[in-house]
Amino acid sequence: MGNVRVGMVGYKFMGKAHSNAYRALPMFFPKTPALPVMKAICGRNAEALEQARSQFGWESAETDWRKLIERSDIDVIDINAPSDAHKEIALAAAAAGKHLFCEKPLALNVADAKEMLDAAEAAGIKHMVGFNYRFAPAVQLAKKLVSDGRLGEIYHFRAVFLQDWIIDPSFPLVWRLQKEVAGSGSHGDLGAHLIDLARFLVGEFDEVIGMSETFIKERPLPSEMTGLSAKGDASGARGKVTVDDATLFMTRFENGALGSFEATRFAAGHRSTNAFEINGSKGSVKFDFERLNELEVYFTDDADDVQGFRRVLATDPAHAYMDAWWPAGHTIGYEHTFTHEMQELMLAIHEDRQPVPNFHDGLRCQEVLEAVEQSITERRWVKLAEYK
Amino acid sequence: MGNVRVGMVGYKFMGKAHSNAYRALPMFFPKTPALPVMKAICGRNAEALEQARSQFGWESAETDWRKLIERSDIDVIDINAPSDAHKEIALAAAAAGKHLFCEKPLALNVADAKEMLDAAEAAGIKHMVGFNYRFAPAVQLAKKLVSDGRLGEIYHFRAVFLQDWIIDPSFPLVWRLQKEVAGSGSHGDLGAHLIDLARFLVGEFDEVIGMSETFIKERPLPSEMTGLSAKGDASGARGKVTVDDATLFMTRFENGALGSFEATRFAAGHRSTNAFEINGSKGSVKFDFERLNELEVYFTDDADDVQGFRRVLATDPAHAYMDAWWPAGHTIGYEHTFTHEMQELMLAIHEDRQPVPNFHDGLRCQEVLEAVEQSITERRWVKLAEYK
């Protein structure tokens, strides 16, 4: 059994989630043929980094990601630094022959994402992108129903990712609201997940058209930035919000299905409603991340008098991953999706194959994100073929 | 096609519901072989009665129920006066050879209910009791699933009827809170419905034990009594609440199933949650009157990966009564249960058979109500066999 030695860049929200996944794998999936070794964590603030290292359980720390990449005792680089740092680190790591795990969105734009994929392919490394929602057991069940034809031909996909954490105009201008760091706002942060789920469950996009809005155009400068929470600068200085608060778009998939997407941070009452529905000729499924253990499932061939959406609690042994956790009816949470995700990374490295989703998927997602942005700027339908 | 001429005693909440049912039958169930003719409405307050007559669409009015019974142009007497008036009217009407429809609870006690049943049987009339919830399409579906064995052997029945309309201690002492008029409180008013549903869906009771409480023991005297709403007497005079605010009991059914029942008017937030669940060896069903068009249905033999309660919207053509109303997905309301109930009355009279539920069912329900009361008084399990 060969272990996989991990070096991780970033130690905030995603760094914590990834660390937990690496810690959980040996305990809950002990038969995984390759298990992670938490070699080194990397960040710029030495003090905060040491705190994270100790808290999360990493063997060592590096304040320079270049040094991390140079280390010979690291097999894979896990990048969860802010989006604007992804490319440089990934290119260097690939050049050094390190496998790559990169958080989504893969890059700030299609060109960068393409460059990252090309570099990874040229280097012959494994590359994975962090679309963790694929790894919820209920989403895996949706995928299985689609793949096995149990929903028939797919007609509709509609998805929303609704949050409300910046609805207060006094919430400060954190990095996620600055285009030069985050790339985009709700679109790249939330919409990217929806796009990946759509590709995973329905297929490739043919064309898109979108619209977006920034409802609150100026905000207080933050005194401190971290995760999803922050406080305003005491000085009262304000800055311009340069990303979208909300982005909607419609799509036609290559297989003829119609899609509707909405990502917003201005949906009061929705802390994190990442919800989708698929309608096919033989059935439908509904998912909502706030109840991530559940999938609602409908089949047209149920008996006439008992047709209805079933609330499937995806915690049975028949559901993906669940035999590793607790008895049926005992639910899992958000963080478990990362454990499943990292298992895929370990398995792929062990089996010498590309993980899924990988940089191809990251690039495809980026193309859709960018096509939507272009459709907004140019006020027209944009074909994905324009990106080939 | 023979019509059935109705004389109705009572014109408040139930009188309105019954009138609406008589009006709806010819329009929505035009093929019913016997349709009601709204001959006469009866009450003591001449002015209010005339208002009701005109509003509800009755041909004539009588202020003395004895006169109503004497009329030769009346085939059936519909009794929805307060519970303490049921017996005297029913006995007289039976003696006059009139068919009977009587609201629940049939009587104030088992002895009276027995006397009413005996009189009806002796007179050879048709007799029906107003357990309207049986006639919700979703409840009919539950019955069908049980009867067809699709839920297997029944293990559990649990039911609650939760209301909150008297939770405010300043709500006045309306007739429903006075034992001499109402017979009992939540138990006879709400529990009676649950008992009837249990008998309808599971079977006969073997033994019971209960507990009850009157949380608010004194209330303002009412200035005016009507339906479920009232205002307190300006004088500030108060009277003693002589009925139960809440009654719970457990039962063992003759077929071995276990039952749990709770009726209360002190469940904040529940306007009228009349809900039950049945668990059998092959499946389960759940019903809640606040969503009366729905039945949740579970089958143990669904495929392993898609087991879950189905939310069946019982508005399809496959569901009882629904072809008479609107297209699938277009829901009906509370009042429709009475229309279905009155159709059964019409059909039974036309087909010369007893309607279901009838005074036998009313008596059985009364026996359970009384057995529970006895179990509370004597603090012991009471067998229904003690009432035979």
Add this chain to the structure above:
Amino acid sequence: MGNVRVGMVGYKFMGKAHSNAYRALPMFFPKTPALPVMKAICGRNAEALEQARSQFGWESAETDWRKLIERSDIDVIDINAPSDAHKEIALAAAAAGKHLFCEKPLALNVADAKEMLDAAEAAGIKHMVGFNYRFAPAVQLAKKLVSDGRLGEIYHFRAVFLQDWIIDPSFPLVWRLQKEVAGSGSHGDLGAHLIDLARFLVGEFDEVIGMSETFIKERPLPSEMTGLSAKGDASGARGKVTVDDATLFMTRFENGALGSFEATRFAAGHRSTNAFEINGSKGSVKFDFERLNELEVYFTDDADDVQGFRRVLATDPAHAYMDAWWPAGHTIGYEHTFTHEMQELMLAIHEDRQPVPNFHDGLRCQEVLEAVEQSITERRWVKLAEYK
């Protein structure tokens, strides 16, 4: 108290719903200062018409709508014939000085709708259009919350109208699937309701872009057309579906809110999910017609530890219309929305003012419908200003 004498053209699905409303008004809203008199029903098939007349309770019948209009004992003409017949009847009725109630969509296109409005205005009659969903108490509550500013500034409106009644490819080519009769498919039938609700709750549309699809392009010719159900012609002959099975569109409202709309008849498991959500700066509401008595309501200023969507059962006395029906917790159904709608018609005639919604609303809705169609044809954003 002046009564209003009604002549109704059409006697199928909507004719039944309207008839029921006219019957219910005097009983449930007896204090309405003007009540309908069901003078005459009109249709082409004399036999079926007489059956409807008798069943629904109309005084007389006419097989020629021109004769109906000529009658001096008719005050208002209620048009619920197929959409392609609306204009001719409305113009003639207006010319004869009759008030008008017309089912939605008002006309097959903007030009016709405009002509109808102009004629009605010129004739000085009252005119109303049948957007019945406005009249659900839960929708009225949503309106009240928006109007009173309790949701703050509106950011988002998203709505879907999902059905599945034609998902089976063998379902026949009923008139609702033929463009020359129905005008459009899911868009005009279902989307029209969503558009009206959006206008009612959020405001006027600024620009739109849409997409649509006809998934099943040919269907069996029907042997008989009626309501929403039909059987295929035994001959096996097939015809082309000329309307949309599904239409989606996005909008920017004049007040800056973003809107998303989807109407489809291919959403397996959805019999009639007419659902919308509104997100504002101070709160949100959610509505689903399959649970039409409920409105989910969220307020941002709820205490920190108990923030969440409230399930409001809109059956309390505080809710519109509900004091006319049953006690709190006793739900109403689909048909009741028409009763409330017809009360508005009666009140408006009595008070000598235009009902709401009226032909202006019908025209505005038609403009949005047509703008969406144009945006689909021309693959571009279409401004509503192009229709002024």
Add this chain to the structure above:
Amino acid sequence: MGNVRVGMVGYKFMGKAHSNAYRALPMFFPKTPALPVMKAICGRNAEALEQARSQFGWESAETDWRKLIERSDIDVIDINAPSDAHKEIALAAAAAGKHLFCEKPLALNVADAKEMLDAAEAAGIKHMVGFNYRFAPAVQLAKKLVSDGRLGEIYHFRAVFLQDWIIDPSFPLVWRLQKEVAGSGSHGDLGAHLIDLARFLVGEFDEVIGMSETFIKERPLPSEMTGLSAKGDASGARGKVTVDDATLFMTRFENGALGSFEATRFAAGHRSTNAFEINGSKGSVKFDFERLNELEVYFTDDADDVQGFRRVLATDPAHAYMDAWWPAGHTIGYEHTFTHEMQELMLAIHEDRQPVPNFHDGLRCQEVLEAVEQSITERRWVKLAEYK
């Protein structure tokens, strides 16, 4: 910062849950002043034990619990062996001056539980009992609302714990179905949790009466026993089920509230529905473990037109423990309740106070369990005072 060295007896379902909690504490609650050190794990099967030790991350293993207790490098003994082993181990550990954590039910009967409490008190150790559901943030919120008087005077508590894992008659006779090992069936396993929640949220029990049933009286002998799953012995040998499949009971609390309880393993479709509702004079709460991140909350003083149960997703910073995990809207799972529970154990040891819940709570729960059993045997109401 003083660490707490743990020795754990048992390594199956609960052993895994506890191990995970000990692993999670330093990472998610790093500021806890005393953190666990996973010193030794103990079990009888050396091979399986070593597998567990390695998988769960314990430093060492012991196959004899007496040796574990003798070790000087252990501060606390965590007992999660089958219920019949609790007492002997606890007494010995207390005698050795070790702090104790014991899974529920504390013992097989009141006498044993009393002996354990007395021994723990005499030894002056800290003692805790494993009622983990108290530690769900949503349950903590319910407690806070009750304690702060925001629900007013409590009238009703009703709770069910519904499972279906043994509904198949061919499911084998695992230890949980054998009275001599498990003490009781659904009552001790599931009912114990409900009783503890009732005591936590409402208060002490005054009197109880119960009923129970064993629906399937004989089952195949198991070939292997583990957690909640097992396979039948190939030989076809069968044994008698000696515990209850379902137990229901009613209670009157000392404060006058009425309680209803049901625990069953025969509720088809319910994998693990641990649900309760509390109704008070000012509001109500509802909880269901299958959606453990949610609490439904109702307040009587909400504005008239927006009264309704709020679905509170207890993942906000205002909710207990949640600042340690993920951003608002990102849910946690079953296992997290144990992490919170073990934090209480660590804090109590550090602060030199008894943890809550402790052996007093375990004993009180045992008294109620036994009073219910006695009430079943003797078919009468049993006062808890009989146990003082």
